[in-house]
Amino acid sequence: MAKTAVLKGNMLIAQSGGPTAVINQSLVGAIEEAKKHKEIQHIYGSLHGIKGILEENFIDLRKESKQTLDAVANTPSSALGSVRKKPTPEDCVKLFHVMKKYNVRFFFYIGGNDSAETTHIINQEAQKANFELRCFHICKTIDNDLRENDHTPGFASGAKFVAMAFMGDNLDNRALPGVKINVVMGRHAGFLTAASALARVYPDDGPHLIYLPERAFNVEKFLADVKRVYEERKRCLIAVSEGISDELGAPIAARFSKEMDTHGNIQLSGSGALGDLLANEVKTKLNISRVRADTFGYLQRSFPAIVSANDAKEARSVGREAVKLACSGNVDGSVAIRRKPGKTYKVFFERVPLESVAKETRHMPDDFINADGNDVTREFISYAAPIVGPLPKIGRFKGVKVAKK
Amino acid sequence: MAKTAVLKGNMLIAQSGGPTAVINQSLVGAIEEAKKHKEIQHIYGSLHGIKGILEENFIDLRKESKQTLDAVANTPSSALGSVRKKPTPEDCVKLFHVMKKYNVRFFFYIGGNDSAETTHIINQEAQKANFELRCFHICKTIDNDLRENDHTPGFASGAKFVAMAFMGDNLDNRALPGVKINVVMGRHAGFLTAASALARVYPDDGPHLIYLPERAFNVEKFLADVKRVYEERKRCLIAVSEGISDELGAPIAARFSKEMDTHGNIQLSGSGALGDLLANEVKTKLNISRVRADTFGYLQRSFPAIVSANDAKEARSVGREAVKLACSGNVDGSVAIRRKPGKTYKVFFERVPLESVAKETRHMPDDFINADGNDVTREFISYAAPIVGPLPKIGRFKGVKVAKK
Numbered sequence: 034m035a036k037t038a039v040l041k042g043n044m045l046i047a048q049s050g051g052p053t054a055v056i057n058q059s060l061v062g063a064i065e066e067a068k069k070h071k072e073i074q075h076i077y078g079s080l081h082g083i084k085g086i087l088e089e090n091f092i093d094l095r096k097e098s099k100q101t102l103d104a105v106a107n108t109p110s111s112a113l114g115s116v117r118k119k120p121t122p123e124d125c126v127k128l129f130h131v132m133k134k135y136n137v138r139f140f141f142y143i144g145g146n147d148s149a150e151t152t153h154i155i156n157q158e159a160q161k162a163n164f165e166l167r168c169f170h171i172c173k174t175i176d177n178d179l180r181e182n183d184h185t186p187g188f189a190s191g192a193k194f195v196a197m198a199f200m201g202d203n204l205d206n207r208a209l210p211g212v213k214i215n216v217v218m219g220r221h222a223g224f225l226t227a228a229s230a231l232a233r234v235y236p237d238d239g240p241h242l243i244y245l246p247e248r249a250f251n252v253e254k255f256l257a258d259v260k261r262v263y264e265e266r267k268r269c270l271i272a273v274s275e276g277i278s279d280e281l282g283a284p285i286a287a288r289f290s291k292e293m294d295t296h297g298n299i300q301l302s303g304s305g306a307l308g309d310l311l312a313n314e315v316k317t318k319l320n321i322s323r324v325r326a327d328t329f330g331y332l333q334r335s336f337p338a339i340v341s342a343n344d345a346k347e348a349r350s351v352g353r354e355a356v357k358l359a360c361s362g363n364v365d366g367s368v369a370i371r372r373k374p375g376k377t378y379k380v381f382f383e384r385v386p387l388e389s390v391a392k393e394t395r396h397m398p399d400d401f402i403n404a405d406g407n408d409v410t411r412e413f414i415s416y417a418a419p420i421v422g423p424l425p426k427i428g429r430f431k432g433v434k435v436a437k438k
Numbered sequence: 439m440a441k442t443a444v445l446k447g448n449m450l451i452a453q454s455g456g457p458t459a460v461i462n463q464s465l466v467g468a469i470e471e472a473k474k475h476k477e478i479q480h481i482y483g484s485l486h487g488i489k490g491i492l493e494e495n496f497i498d499l500r501k502e503s504k505q506t507l508d509a510v511a512n513t514p515s516s517a518l519g520s521v522r523k524k525p526t527p528e529d530c531v532k533l534f535h536v537m538k539k540y541n542v543r544f545f546f547y548i549g550g551n552d553s554a555e556t557t558h559i560i561n562q563e564a565q566k567a568n569f570e571l572r573c574f575h576i577c578k579t580i581d582n583d584l585r586e587n588d589h590t591p592g593f594a595s596g597a598k599f600v601a602m603a604f605m606g607d608n609l610d611n612r613a614l615p616g617v618k619i620n621v622v623m624g625r626h627a628g629f630l631t632a633a634s635a636l637a638r639v640y641p642d643d644g645p646h647l648i649y650l651p652e653r654a655f656n657v658e659k660f661l662a663d664v665k666r667v668y669e670e671r672k673r674c675l676i677a678v679s680e681g682i683s684d685e686l687g688a689p690i691a692a693r694f695s696k697e698m699d700t701h702g703n704i705q706l707s708g709s710g711a712l713g714d715l716l717a718n719e720v721k722t723k724l725n726i727s728r729v730r731a732d733t734f735g736y737l738q739r740s741f742p743a744i745v746s747a748n749d750a751k752e753a754r755s756v757g758r759e760a761v762k763l764a765c766s767g768n769v770d771g772s773v774a775i776r777r778k779p780g781k782t783y784k785v786f787f788e789r790v791p792l793e794s795v796a797k798e799t800r801h802m803p804d805d806f807i808n809a810d811g812n813d814v815t816r817e818f819i820s821y822a823a824p825i826v827g828p829l830p831k832i833g834r835f836k837g838v839k840v841a842k843k
Contacts, residue, residue: 305710428509
């Protein structure tokens, strides 16, 4: 529908989907920016996404001090609470009823592809209902699987956690050799699992094998890979995505799970079953005694203080940009992060249509995955390393052997 | 046996048992100190504990630069490699044969209670064999279960990781409410699991329930606790030690494991089975839909950069002290950390007999555990907080509610 160029009213912002370490940076960026725009009067925060709107559960974000805003920005997980809920057309009628009551004209939804879909649905339904509303999606997801984006806020900090965990675990596995399987988050996209490769410092460092959802997972092939590495190195550190799927596309982890959200996603995290299954295969089929599995779980997305500096900065900017754009005229959309060509890492932001990031996800490009489907390529490292930024320094003895007597 | 007061010869140092984030601080502390003592000629590092001695697999630690030593000190996991092996009397004969060939007269073994037992056995057998050898155990264990010690090197950094993980996961659980179970390391002692309580900042923060190996675990009592907390708070964050045992003292996790080391320890870590079992109980018996379990696993003991400053400093000092004592005369033993009475946190070091820290472990004292057996007391917080040191700051909105219209 035709919208007037200048719109005045209240702003409503909410968070949705899985938290990240920097999702509050975007929230605080949006609040800071909103305060600069006269078009925006009240700044309401809805608790637990659209559920909070349906329940009229709002807090007044203008009442928060600068000190609190900064502290919240640097705190992981969704400060406004989150939800996993796809709105029905009936929900939208109720949402608009509430929004009108509170004179909400600016709506911001921070989340991943499902939250972009929610924003898109709300935008379309608002147009159908002739309700003038600026709708912006503010991207976040540790999975890094949003289309249109070079990368998404939250990914770099999650990737930093995964890389650091593998750095330490590689040293652990080197000290007490065996087969170690680490299951990393990532439903459809392997970016976060692939980030384990950033842990490598020395040529013999793990992960020695990396399995991504982008390639069909075959247990026999997996066992042959592990056998080969173990025979060569007497140890084997493995990164496995929770989303690995068989030749028919069915997630291996889904064999243990029946839980599904309203966006149709099967629950994969919050269980050690996949790691334990694979460890058991290695133990029994390859007859290796020391086999362990860890599932990194929710620590990856909400660990305090392990934050990529780029990520924190970009997340803040994306929040600011969304408000700037919403106040600039008759537009809706999502703010995408693009990378400038050139040797130095630089990004810029661009508005993209809501439907271009909603629902469908992005996968690892083919040139990021090796031919054998069990590792990443240099192209991936070149892509990911500058986004994640510096990692802790690891020391190792020169190790001059004492001649045997 | 009678030992001469002044002994000269080479030094052999090794690491054993589970790694920690600061175990290399002790190693480097010992090397640094050894360089100051003329009695010590070569400084040999054995790779993978006593296994490396039996195989004459040594590196020359005098060949490492100061820069490398500092880098290694700040690197988690055992830089010399580790092993889990209890020496038999026959092993000892071989060990002494090798030690004599390399003129080893100073032996240092960095590890927990099992490694203290190994050091004690070697010391006793050396005395029986009339082989003059200074034997020192240098303590480390994230479990904090060594007798004679106020706390052990490695604990504070492991505790910091656990507390930070719970800080983040509490925020995650607050954003997406449900029941969340986190399984923490600790075979017989609950100190590390108890450290989850350090994560609490606000009165409603989790962990809301803490289960330790020091109290018999009863599934019905556990379910009743979870039900009560969940009904009150609509969420429940739970810390469970991997070592929780039933009324008969059998570890719950042992129901899934048959693996045992030569010290007689059943493998508890490296599997998500315990967490999944408890999550399934809550899901089915309490009919709560969102129930998740994470097992922190090996990340707790070897995560880079998450180090307590006290811990790093004390670990270095313990290594130095052991060498100082070994060069001071006819003594063997283990270096224990004691705390000075008074308001300010201060420690000192004391030599204790090897047998006083070997084999048997220390448990959480009764006054650190609440009467209901599902939480820690203020006494525990007073004990642990200064050891662990400062944690990241967490921000939260004041959250002024918008009046409903």
